[in-house]
Amino acid sequence: MQTDSLTLRQREALAQYNSLRQKKTSIIMFGRLCRSFLNRQIWQSQSEVASALGISKPHVTRLLRAAKVPDEVIHTFGDAHRISFETVEALAKIEKRTGRMLLIARAVSFGTRSDLKVREILAGLATGFLAPIREQVVRLARHQEEGYIRLYSAQLSRMSLDLPRLEKAINAVLEGVLQLI
Template sequence: MLNKRTARTTHDELQASGASRYEIGVFYRAALSQQIWASQREMADALGVSTSGVSRFLALANIPVEVVEALGSPNDLTARVGELLLGALKLSGKSTLVRRAIDAKRLGYKETNELIEYIVSDRIPQQNVGKIRVRLARDKKSLRVELPQLLRLVPHLSRLEEWLSASITSFEVSMLSQVAVSAMLTREARKSKPDGIVRSAESRRP
């Protein structure tokens, strides 16, 4: 149970630890709900912060916890992101926003811009695959694959492994087929070459 002394101590610890706006807003809401201070202005004066700051942080605390979890961390709840989410919360309601956040997390969206587009605008994000690089590892026995959006694939590593195995096998079969065709053509060319040499030599005789 908070009292004015413990509330001040907790507030100082939150600020010293670099707590997010959302986490501080949740603390402000708890202090007011427990009637540690009678108003936002009284709390702001007691904690040495501005009334407008208290108001902004309290607004962020209204964002459902499911939405914050979908973002990955309260620290990702910047002023801009918070403003967008609060607007969507007012327009669409809590249940709709929570449903979109749960769906976004289940679908594997990781980037903040993608999450916000899906949760706030209810649109499918246009994802940029980016350039994939494959390099030979230092041990000369394995390959290193560099992906710009690796986090998207982490929940699907087992499927990715199966796909890579099948794709590499198919690629190797294709390469072996090409080698076999090239060897066959070279062999045929070699068989026909002696006759051509003989005719060429005869044509040069006086």
């Protein structure tokens, strides 16, 4: 889009976008900026925003989806830069399964968890059970003739000392996993 055909508001908006690009801001902030362009009717459509910013319409769509991530969830990751488009998609799936209020409640209960990997936070938001994902400690197997699942682990003797807690943890994880299926 030629800058001489832009209104003053559009030129200011474009300057704001370019300033954020130079600062290498998060996709969340870019998305919120794009949403504000549409809300303030600086541009009338996602296509116009895309054209003005020199990005694709699907990219604008993904930025707008990123803008919907609740502040409480962003806070859980510790830094908005840790949230990628892939993370936004995973969060959207979790929100669809659990509902926005439960997603936010879980995020608030977890607090800031920059000590955990993104996938660990996503697993916690999905299941309600937040724990670091370590190397494989257990293996679960179901045999066709059996109506139950077997748990295999080299640390079984250590785990058997606290079976009620282990059972509670497995049930919490399974509840979250079943919601995602």
